[in-house]
Amino acid sequence: MNDDNNSRPPSPDAPPADLWSSILDSVSSSRSTPAKQVLILGQPSSGKSAIAGALLQKAAADDAKDEAHRVDFALGYDFANVRDEADEDVDTLARLSVYTVPSSAPSYTSLLPHFLPPRTSLPHTLVVIVLDWTRPWTFVEELQTWLQWVENWAKGDGSRDLEIVREENRERLQSHLQHYTEGPVDPLPAATSTLSSTLLPLGQGSFTHNSAGVPIIVVCSKADLIDEATDPSAPAGMGGMVKGKGGEWEERTDGIMQVLRTICLKYGASLLYTTPLPATLQILRQHALHLLFMPPAPAPGLEVQAPGRNIFPFTQKSNTLDRDHILVPAGWDSWGKIGVLRDGFDAKSWNEAWERDLEPEGSSNEPGAKVLYAAFVPDQGAKPTPLPPFNNPVPEQSFLSRHYDENAKKSDRDPRGAFKNPGEVSAGIVGPLGSSSFNLPNVERALSEMESGMGPAGAAGATPGSRLAGRAPQRVGSGLPNSSPPTSATLRGPASPTAGIAGAPSPAAGGQSQHEVLQNFFQSLLNTKDRAGGTSPAKPAPTRPNGSSGNANGAGDDDN
Secondary structure, three states: OHHHHHHOOOOOOOOOOOHHHHHHHHHHHHHOOOEEEEEEEOOOOOOHHHHHHHHHOOOOOOOOOOOOOOOOOOOEEEEEEEOOOOOOOOOOOEEEEEEEOOOOOHHHHOOHHHHOOHHHHHHHEEEEEEEEOOOHHHHHHHHHHHHHHHHHHHHOOOOHHHHHHHHHHHHHHHHHHHOOOOOOOOOOOOOOHHHHHHOOOOOOOOOOOOOOOOOEEEEEEOHHHOOOOOOOOOOOOOOOOOOOOOHHHHHHHHHHHHHHHHHHHHHOOEEEEOOOOHHHHHHHHHHHHHHHOOOOOOOOOOOOOOOOOOOOOOOOOOEOOOOOOOEEOOOOOOHHHHHHHOOOOOHHHHHHHHHHHHOOOOOOOOOOHHHHHHHHOOOOOOOOOOOOOOOOOOOHHHHHHHHHHHHHOOHHHOOOHHHHOHHHOOOOOOOOOOHHHHOOHHHHHHHHHHHHOOOOHHHOOOOHHHHHHOOOOOOOOOOOOOOOOOOHHHHHOOOOOHHHHHOOOOOOHHHOOHHHHHHHHHHHHHHHHHHHHHOOOOOOOOEOOOOOEOOHHHHHHHHO
């Protein structure tokens, strides 16, 4: 047994723990599919969905029938696998992801850095800016908005790693612009001494911005509507820029293209016009893949090396004549070619005007590109309904002061005149009564009825005060009735206004005016009522022949 155990060969050592992980990583890296991203920027209803469908080779949703009820997401996303169209047996070459934003509102654009961080996605991202030919007066303003956003997005957090990526990306795009050749070409040969003599620096006004080297394509969608005349009954903003066709129409559309080419040249961007026809959209997809798979820049050295081969070559030639098939690839254009299209266009002036718009506000008194473009292409969009004129109310004190001054100049408008001249007051104005107001028929009739209702004829001459005087008041705090005979003042009672009413409106006896007589009369009625309510009522005395009346105790004394 021991011999058998000793003769058995020793077991091999255990493999390292990371062996399988390293093998899987190597296989995965060798067979990994590169990921590329396309970021589509544009305003609502500019044709972004059609462009996204063309890039992914998917049928775009038919939103034209229900454009008003279409809902945009805060951030749209879709993807598709890219295969070699010439050889279908080849595996997937790349995975293409497309991101779209509904508008330039910060609430939407602020989401993009979270999904496309510049440090990792900058070398694999293409930006497509969509402009709508039904609103050509917005081209320059929208370009400034989107291009400034791309610059800020590419800056990221400003870390050292990001700066290295930005520099490599810029060198790659600059090499692509310098080595651009038009049309179908053979693969570039290896580096030779003759190649160094053919490499020229970039032209004037070319690639002065876009410091991160982001590939950009400016797409003017709906180019088929350029030739349509404006219909006054059509919705505002649709149709061509001017009515009819002719020299003015061609000059304006050519001028717009020259402005766009000048701006694209500054950022190393391409310019394409698209229509709903599949041909123009297919050219856009080919050019987008060509820019996404740009080879890296050659290593610096004494001899100029040719860049590597692009797996998606772009063979289309530039086109600046057909207005609905415009194609200006990045690296082909220059100021000289822009000026050839139509005389009178100064690319340098527009270049400087664009720079003034990017400077801080107020730093230059000369107009910028937006002002010049607005004068060249007037705004023909739908204008909002004007608001009614603002009704600024007059302050209350000012209003009252103005009317007070007006009324003060007219004596008949002053309400205080009724108090100044009571005799001239007309009926219906409230104020102090004049002397003639006491001779009122109603007052005389009321007093006559009071006198007639006193009783027999012997009391016809008695006043209301004499009737009340027939009740002898009791002493306050005493349980016995008042035994003192009524005085002459009690029998006389309160003063009656009958004398003043029956006669002329002269002052009453004692020098009192009629107003004072009437006031004393009503005051005496109130005082008598108060005294009658505070004491117990006494039995009325029998009427004597002489018309006087007394209490019960007084009658017993006379009998005795």
